[in-house]
Amino acid sequence: MLKYIPAPAPSTIAIRLVRPAVVSISLMSLCWRRSGGRGPRAGRYQVVLIVLAGWLFGSPNFPDLNQPRKRGRVRICAVTPRTQEATMSRDLKPATQPDPERRAILRAAGGVAIGGIAAALAGDATAFAQTPVAAGDPGSLGARLQGVQHFGLTVQNMERAYEFYTAVLGGTEVFRHGDFQGDAVQNTLLADQEILANQLGVNPRTIGVPDLRDGAQRLDVRFIQFDNVVIELLQYRDADQPMGGSKAFAEPVEHMSPAFPRMMHICFYVRDDVDFNQFIADLEAESARRGMTQVRANRIIRVSTEDERKAAPQSANTNKVTVAPSDGWELIYCKGPEGEQLEFVKALGPVKKRFADALAAHLQLASAK
Template identity: 35%
Template sequence: MKLAYQISIVVFFVTVLISLFTKPDPSRFGKQIVGIQHIGVTIKDWDKSLKFYVEGLGGKPLLTGTDFKGMDIQNILFQKELKDALKNEANFKDYSIPNFLKNDRLDAIYIQYSNTVIELLRYYDSETNTPVSDIREMTSPAIPSSQHIAFHVVDNIDLNDFVNDLEEWSHENGMENVGCNRLKGCIIDEEDKIVCEEAEKVDKKFNSLKIQGKDKGDYNGWFLAYCKGPNGEQLEFNQVLYQSKKVFQKAYDTRPQTKN
């Protein structure tokens, strides 16, 4: 009995100490979220997209689903847009909403990378095999609600070389839309006119933005390239080095663990 009492006292004080030094999770749903499961991107060209994300960037295809249709799919994916169209007395096609009760269909494939999954979604007319809504060629990441996918590039290569190789391989395989921004090459003059030179005329050292130097604080070591994918989707390729790498590692080591 004496030993059991002593153990209970120790357990009590350990519990008190843990409660004193453990910060509670202030978020509403943090303990219910395990992590990012996948990132979805709507595409236009199925074959070119698979070639780019699988053969090019090395993803592994997982689940594939084709010919999704019907009332359940219509509502779970597009009910908010349908209500908005009704409220504004607009045709649902003006909102780029497919009609899964008629000819429109959805194909989807999940592609695994080492730390996350990308889902490619294709909405199309099953009779004409054309997209439900054409993808806007002219897009800017400055548009509110626009999104991008960022890939982590290994430390032991030069990101400038990676940009060159990615573009050359993509263009050789018929993906002319794939292109990355440079640090130099375009200006907006005093009359708001755009003046640009060809990308190949810009020195390779300007293929990526490399933030480095102790005066950059925690951003020291943040390297990035901003690119367009085969469907016009916004992509980023990162290297995280020096101080930035330490910041990310510390956040990873101290993040709350949620069990699935």
Template identity: 65%
Template sequence: MSATSNTGVEAISNERRDVIRAAGAATLTGFASSLLVSAAPAAAQPTGTDRDNGPLGARLQGAQHFGLTVQNMDRAFEFYTEVLGGNEVMRDGDFHGGPIHYTLMTDQEIIARDLKVDPRTIGVPDLKGGTQRLDVRFVQFDNFVIELLQYRGAEQPMGNGDSWAEPRDHMSPAYPRSMHICFHIRDDVNFAKFISDLEAECARRGMSQVKANRVVAVDTEEQRKAAPMSANANKITQGKSNGWSLIYCKGPEGEQLEFVQALDPVKQTFQQAVERRRRPQSAG
């Protein structure tokens, strides 16, 4: 291939990356960003000692981050920053020793002791002794942060290679305790095209695990890929969720993702809920 054609391919790739980055960075703004705002919801809220004696909910200021334990830190970081357009906040790591071990693993140590099994067999790393280490990276989106965590062997360099523990194979969202990360697509974005562009960009990067579901029945991966673009989003047009569109998608680590778009009238429902929460509580 000539230098000219290489430049052309690079230009196309850069253009695709810019499109996906712009769409991916379109996380929640407007009504739902208010749900996670860190400012106090009402001027009449108590402060200091008074707040410490108040309801637990009055002591919170929303969600700070969502955590995701990953098999491969570099791959996950590439997805959430370069594909979905998040910005790195900070990275830290090589965490080990007693305090961090007990902070994270006390409950699992008790379970292992009750079961009379080696904690390592139920996924408990040896942070206390330093055989394993913990690394973290924080990625900022418009209104929330994702924390990527990797537990690795002490001999493994930070940020690359595989996790110390094996990944879980069964990732159905129907399992109790399963959680997902939901990204909000801007009102003026074509939902179906966003999903198609997301899959294309991830395929170009070799992230074969990134697969969005379809709203029609498919029996094979080939049928999933061949489904029409209109099958990329479940658009709800009646009931209390009227105006809500969604699709479930697996991320590069096998994590459960959701992409949604919330238009009127359901958008107004959420806006009204925010307004109710922000109203000062009446005395007595």
């Protein structure tokens, strides 16, 4: 039965309007920050969920769920497409204990609203690391991996490369092993290249395929440990060359532009408190002192000659990215002693958080497998 309900006091109206609005704005701000300033990804549906949650948890009545209720009226506001308010009342029976059914309904509604917001936020947080489709399948490929174990770099001069990655960059040798040869080694490492040589109708040696099978060439490796990754140095050499020497079986690739397909690079993570410009200057100076003049970092200003590169101000050693979602990167590309492509980076602020969130999501996903 519909009954007349006296208008509430102005202060009550203010509380009922301001508190839900504040909660809704706070939730919207949270979504905006988590999305990197791009706004909610779920669009109008996420906005509706946020507004509903704001009115639900910002309502002055919501904190009173566990308090005894007196006989009175309940105002139910239905939000219509035109945001009109419909008010009705019903008699309530006297109660000295909280109404469990009403509490369950409100908790369920709150759960739905918060769940929707959390799902939307999770969608934003994982925008840079999408969950594999079969991640939950214990038999999937991803579930059977432990991560990346090492990166391999084939070098021309083993001792020179070893000195750079240990004495200059601070890596620690795990172990070294060498003189690899034989049919199994050849098949394991080079079968695809021998097939290609047969298809081209050429001698495998002409396309850089060593003869480990008969022992004309040998393979040596050294593993270098850094904090969170291992780098493997590999050298293919003629059998009559000493282990760790400066002469490799094949000539190095001359054109090492990072734009070439199949090119890879190794990226080193510089500590947050390190002056990046000074680090690059010190890297070049220390490498040059050791005779590694090939170690040269780029500059962020245009240079046409090596003299111009050297004369560039030290502030040109760092490219500081300010555009989302990469805001917080500081980086520069650099050639290593073997002509390999290196990168040095710092990850600060927003981009650091994005990687941390992605790692946490990945670890949570892995622990659930």
